Amino acid sequence: MALRVAVIGLGGIGRNHARIYSAHPKAELVGVCDILRDRADTAAQTHQVPAYYEMERMLAELHPDVVSVATAGVENGGDHFAPTMAALRAGAHVLCEKPLSNSLTEAQEMVAEARRLDRCLAVDLNHRFSPATEMAKQHQEAGDLGHLLFVRTYLWIGNRKESAPYFHLRALHSHSVDVMRYFGGEVSEVQAMFAKGPGREIWSNAVINLRFAGGALGQLLGSYDMGGSHDIEQTLLAGTAGELLISNSTCDLTWYPHGKDAQAQHIHQAGGQKSFGETMGRRLGRFVDQVAAGARPTEIEGSGAEALQAQAVVDAAIRSHESGGALVRLQDVLGGSAGR
Numbered sequence: 001m002a003l004r005v006a007v008i009g010l011g012g013i014g015r016n017h018a019r020i021y022s023a024h025p026k027a028e029l030v031g032v033c034d035i036l037r038d039r040a041d042t043a044a045q046t047h048q049v050p051a052y053y054e055m056e057r058m059l060a061e062l063h064p065d066v067v068s069v070a071t072a073g074v075e076n077g078g079d080h081f082a083p084t085m086a087a088l089r090a091g092a093h094v095l096c097e098k099p100l101s102n103s104l105t106e107a108q109e110m111v112a113e114a115r116r117l118d119r120c121l122a123v124d125l126n127h128r129f130s131p132a133t134e135m136a137k138q139h140q141e142a143g144d145l146g147h148l149l150f151v152r153t154y155l156w157i158g159n160r161k162e163s164a165p166y167f168h169l170r171a172l173h174s175h176s177v178d179v180m181r182y183f184g185g186e187v188s189e190v191q192a193m194f195a196k197g198p199g200r201e202i203w204s205n206a207v208i209n210l211r212f213a214g215g216a217l218g219q220l221l222g223s224y225d226m227g228g229s230h231d232i233e234q235t236l237l238a239g240t241a242g243e244l245l246i247s248n249s250t251c252d253l254t255w256y257p258h259g260k261d262a263q264a265q266h267i268h269q270a271g272g273q274k275s276f277g278e279t280m281g282r283r284l285g286r287f288v289d290q291v292a293a294g295a296r297p298t299e300i301e302g303s304g305a306e307a308l309q310a311q312a313v314v315d316a317a318i319r320s321h322e323s324g325g326a327l328v329r330l331q332d333v334l335g336g337s338a339g340r
């Protein structure tokens, strides 16, 4: 039987969620909700499902198996807390948009509540679901990198919105830090420098250095001043046995095995971040497939707990920047509860 899915928040992203669930064979879209009536009504008409303007009413009447939270708010995450908590408490598994929240405390509460209620909590960390990125992971697991030494990523786009000072960090780098953690594992220390691009009031550029608990070093370059870049996202993984380069906005993978006779292998995987619908469809589809197959909350890929760790890295970078580039230990940012 198909999972009954409801979507809260019907801006551009929530409309994508509704479209993806409607097309998924193991999902049935049963309702849509937005406090803006016209948004709820339009989506309801498109998908022939009931429209709601209050999430509590929708949750009480429909009892969905899965709820997608596609609200936004301050730093694109400030409005996620209330719908996520309400949906979990109504018994649903939840897929929340990124960042999980713009507040680390709230993100920790969301992860803790999902654990307490034994519900699956996933986050739309769709960049790790690009085909090239997944294939790089398979190479890593097959030992093609040897011992991982470096993870170097850039993610840069154009976004001229002048909102909160750390909007660029919190709204965008949930993605890049998640991809770096996907390959490098837990982060133990963070050091960062931020800069403002020409004419900007917010910290629109960043360099963030990471130390992974497993011993590798990482570096992230990020920007909201790179509109029109030919390649918005790239990750180089360098190890003792070879290198893997995910490039061309996560569409291409090149494997450079070490050794003088070794031949580089270049693989074009598909849309990646050049095709929003593809990675988002793959990510939401994976969540539906996992929940439909009865996955335990701890088995969910791109989980709330993982998003919380990525968010803590971003908060550590902000703390480092505010203290003139000091080294910040992740455990000091997460406090007593590591949120896992």
Ligand SMILES: NC(=O)c1ccc[n+]([C@@H]2O[C@H](COP(=O)([O-])OP(=O)(O)OC[C@H]3O[C@@H](n4cnc5c(N)ncnc54)[C@H](O)[C@@H]3O)[C@@H](O)[C@H]2O)c1
Binding pocket: 008, 009, 010, 011, 012, 013, 014, 033, 034, 035, 036, 039, 053, 055, 070, 071, 072, 073, 076, 077, 079, 082, 083, 097, 098, 099, 124, 125, 126, 171
């Ligand atoms: N995963 C990705 O690649 C990706 C890309 C872009 C944006 N996003 C994320 O998607 C989210 C949504 O982005 P958007 O551009 O569609 O935002 P948006 O502001 O256009 O839409 C959010 C909608 O949520 C509604 N809303 C807010 N609180 C609500 C509530 N309590 N109940 C019902 N409706 C409520 C608003 O009325 C609004 O229509 C953001 O968190 C953003 O960070 C993700």
